[in-house]
Amino acid sequence: MRKKVIFKGVALPLLLLAPQLAITCVFFLWPAGAAIWQSVLQQDAWGLRTEFVGLRNFEEVLVDPAWREAAWNTLVFSAAVATSAMAVALFLAVQADKSIRGANLYKTLLIWPYAVAPAVAAVLWLFLFHPSIGLIGRALNQAGILWDYKLNGGQAMLLVIIASAWKQVSYNFIFFLAGLQSIPRSVLEAAAIDGARPTRRFWTVVFPLLSPTTFFLLVVNLVYAFFDTFGVIHALTGGGPGKATETLIYKVYVEGVQNTNLGSSAAQSVILMVLVIAMTVVQFRFIERRVHY
Amino acid sequence: MKRRFLAAAALGLAALAGLLPRPAAAQAQPVEIQFWHGLAQPLGGQLEQIVADFNASQPRYRVVPSFRGGYAETMVAAIAAFRANAAPHLVQMFEVGTGTMMAAGRAVKPTYGLLAESGVEIDFGDYLPPVRGYYQAADGRQMSLPFNSSTAVMFWNKDHFRRAGLDPNAPPQTWQEVEQAARKLKAAGLACPLTTAWPAWVQVEQMSALHDVPIATLGNGFGGLGAEMRVNNPLMVRHMNNLIAWQREGLFKYGGRDAAADALFPNGECSIYMGSSGVRSRIIREGRFEWGTAMLPYYSDVAGAPRNSIIGGASFWALNRGPQGGRNAEEWKGVAEFFRYLSQPEVDAKWHMETGYVPVRRASYAIAEREGYYQKNPGAEIPIEQLLRGGETTENTRGIRLGGYVEIRNIIQEEMEKAFQGQQDGQQAMDAVVRRGNQVLRNFERANRQ
Numbered sequence: 001m002r003k004k005v006i007f008k009g010v011a012l013p014l015l016l017l018a019p020q021l022a023i024t025c026v027f028f029l030w031p032a033g034a035a036i037w038q039s040v041l042q043q044d045a046w047g048l049r050t051e052f053v054g055l056r057n058f059e060e061v062l063v064d065p066a067w068r069e070a071a072w073n074t075l076v077f078s079a080a081v082a083t084s085a086m087a088v089a090l091f092l093a094v095q096a097d098k099s100i101r102g103a104n105l106y107k108t109l110l111i112w113p114y115a116v117a118p119a120v121a122a123v124l125w126l127f128l129f130h131p132s133i134g135l136i137g138r139a140l141n142q143a144g145i146l147w148d149y150k151l152n153g154g155q156a157m158l159l160v161i162i163a164s165a166w167k168q169v170s171y172n173f174i175f176f177l178a179g180l181q182s183i184p185r186s187v188l189e190a191a192a193i194d195g196a197r198p199t200r201r202f203w204t205v206v207f208p209l210l211s212p213t214t215f216f217l218l219v220v221n222l223v224y225a226f227f228d229t230f231g232v233i234h235a236l237t238g239g240g241p242g243k244a245t246e247t248l249i250y251k252v253y254v255e256g257v258q259n260t261n262l263g264s265s266a267a268q269s270v271i272l273m274v275l276v277i278a279m280t281v282v283q284f285r286f287i288e289r290r291v292h293y
Numbered sequence: 294m295k296r297r298f299l300a301a302a303a304l305g306l307a308a309l310a311g312l313l314p315r316p317a318a319a320q321a322q323p324v325e326i327q328f329w330h331g332l333a334q335p336l337g338g339q340l341e342q343i344v345a346d347f348n349a350s351q352p353r354y355r356v357v358p359s360f361r362g363g364y365a366e367t368m369v370a371a372i373a374a375f376r377a378n379a380a381p382h383l384v385q386m387f388e389v390g391t392g393t394m395m396a397a398g399r400a401v402k403p404t405y406g407l408l409a410e411s412g413v414e415i416d417f418g419d420y421l422p423p424v425r426g427y428y429q430a431a432d433g434r435q436m437s438l439p440f441n442s443s444t445a446v447m448f449w450n451k452d453h454f455r456r457a458g459l460d461p462n463a464p465p466q467t468w469q470e471v472e473q474a475a476r477k478l479k480a481a482g483l484a485c486p487l488t489t490a491w492p493a494w495v496q497v498e499q500m501s502a503l504h505d506v507p508i509a510t511l512g513n514g515f516g517g518l519g520a521e522m523r524v525n526n527p528l529m530v531r532h533m534n535n536l537i538a539w540q541r542e543g544l545f546k547y548g549g550r551d552a553a554a555d556a557l558f559p560n561g562e563c564s565i566y567m568g569s570s571g572v573r574s575r576i577i578r579e580g581r582f583e584w585g586t587a588m589l590p591y592y593s594d595v596a597g598a599p600r601n602s603i604i605g606g607a608s609f610w611a612l613n614r615g616p617q618g619g620r621n622a623e624e625w626k627g628v629a630e631f632f633r634y635l636s637q638p639e640v641d642a643k644w645h646m647e648t649g650y651v652p653v654r655r656a657s658y659a660i661a662e663r664e665g666y667y668q669k670n671p672g673a674e675i676p677i678e679q680l681l682r683g684g685e686t687t688e689n690t691r692g693i694r695l696g697g698y699v700e701i702r703n704i705i706q707e708e709m710e711k712a713f714q715g716q717q718d719g720q721q722a723m724d725a726v727v728r729r730g731n732q733v734l735r736n737f738e739r740a741n742r743q
Contacts, residue, residue: 042739043740045397047375047376048397049741132556132560133556150553240550240706240707242708242710243707254703260372261700263740
């Protein structure tokens with residue numbers, strides 16, 4: 001039942017595609033190509049001495065225990081950020097979808113955090129949870145709970161997860177709310193007439209009908225947790241204490257920018273690129289099948 | 294529509310023409326010297342004032358200062374600009390980046406060569422030995438111009454000392470005394486008897502220098518790229534184990550990496566604090582209590598201790614424009630003239646008294662003394678006396694010349710954090726620093742082979 005539009009000639013379709021292709025080339029293919037090339041080189045910081053080393057950079061990265069630790073951190077971090085950001089957003093969207101007074105006000109307020117820059121968000125959380133100047137941090141310590149995310153790796157991880165998830169809740173909220181509003185009333189009313197309680201209606205009717213939105217958000221949230229959380233981690237913990245909150249993307253930054261070790265940094269970003277491509281393929285091939293459109 | 298396009302094109306062309314060099318006007322224009330620095334306000338403004346004074350003092354050269362974020366960002370920005378053939382003439386580089394700069398080969402123009410070619414003379418013999426030595430090649434030739442320098446000292450809260458029944462005017466001088474004082478402070482109900490900023494710089498680098506113990510072989514790396522880490526020595530292990538034990542006992546509080554612990558002293562939380570001598574002005578501004586400045590403590594049973602401390606801060610490096618060189622003699626001459634201006638004792642003494650950095654020359658120290666600065670600011674002379682203690686520097690107290698040292702300093706902080714979390718003891722922490730640090734050193738050696 002697909003409608004196909006057939007263009008005559010090649011010029012017009014190419015012209016229409018050109019802007020997108022140009023952007024892809026300049027902002028993706030070119031830098032990605034440069035990273036792949038850099039990843040097989042060994043170079044001093046100033047670029048004066050270059051040597052082709054083949055796959056040695058990759059070998060060194062993969063046997064490095066610090067890299068494996070970062071991979072594990074990334075796994076924990078991404079899973080926690082994606083699930084918590086989506087669960088909270090779904091809960092809030094369901095609440096805001098009800099006919100309550102001031103619904104629009106709630107909606108606006110819930111969308112606000114998305115407009116906050118990652119570094120600013122991190123500073124806000126720092127002022128809440130800093131062990132000696134933070135409101136909540138001090139309260140925790142006074143209540144006898146030893147809170148010091150500068151020394152406790154688990155607490156540091158918890159803090160960056162909360163701060164990163166908080167920023168993403170707004171985005172998820174908008175999509176969930178739109179998804180909820182597009183569910184036909186008649187379906188819900190039919191279920192209600194059949195005697196399904198609200199909880200039952202949610203899990204058997206609403207949630208399955210939301211699955212395209214949920215699936216889309218899962219992909220977006222994982223990509224967010226992988227790549228866009230640099231600012232939060234950088235401002236809150238700097239990857240510490242020890243290496244407790246160093247994720248793969250943060251490690252790429254540390255290696256390339258702080259340590260000016262470009263070969264290793266490039267190899268790590270190539271590995272990261274392969275991982276994310278693989279993850280997205282898996283998601284589309286296996287999870288998408290369960291999605292009802 | 295078409296006419297508007299034509300007008301825009303004409304405007305663009307005119308703008309382009311403006312960029313083209315005009316030989317006749319170029320004669321009258323001063324030569325521009327691009328200068329990137331990493332000092333935030335208020336220090337950045339004070340530095341830019343010196344630049345403005347230089348520009349006003351002569352018509353031929355105009356130094357254009359530009360703030361590029363912190364030291365680390367400035368270093369990365371300069372490296373990236375060099376690779377793109379657009380490096381500044383002059384860059385301010387923090388002391389830990391010195392090893393990287395020394396190995397940079399033709400990217401940098403060594404200061405001794407620059408001065409000789411331009412016929413400018415600077416009397417480096419008058420500079421404080423730990424200051425000039427940090428930026429010298431192994432054979433003693435000056436590679437960069439030392440500028441803003443600090444060292445680590447100890448500050449103590451006299452009100453806290455009184456509350457704990459300690460003599461407020463007798464700061465602890467040895468670690469043994471620090472431990473006793475910390476116990477009394479804790480017993481008096483003070484939450485944070487002791488803390489430190491810059492854990493790697495103060496507790497490892499300064500402690501090693503004070504006790505004349507090496508951080509790495511080959512004279513802390515001054516002798517070449519083949520140096521190996523040596524921080525797992527008995528002194529460092531003992532010191533780490535002490536800090537770990539004191540932390541568990543509640544005598545010592547870990548305040549975070551780099552300068553994070555700076556905030557814990559001026560706000561009256563911690564009683565004894567070790568950090569940069571440059572924090573002095575902040576304590577004056579924010580501290581609501583009586584305090585004093587003292588030299589860093591040492592272990593009195595270590596033979597030869599205490600010696601001079603080492604410096605922190607930054608120096609100025611002259612850079613080539615890119616891998617193909619690309620600077621003319623006039624530009625180098627401008628850099629050299631600026632260096633001459635900066636090295637004048639009057640300029641240095643003014644900078645010292647306004648900012649709290651130490652004077653880099655003995656002559657500037659004398660000026661500040663003559664003007665009665667240390668009578669008005671008791672304790673401001675402590676960092677200088679500590680740097681000059683013991684006369685000439687030894688190969689363990691000259692400074693650190695290790696490639697990739699920015700990374701190694703982070704490794705030290707990471708392993709200390711793991712130890713303070715209870716995951717390892719002092720020996721394991723220092724062994725891990727040696728193992729991981731050596732990896733960095735070997736990588737650097739491999740990438741910088743001539």
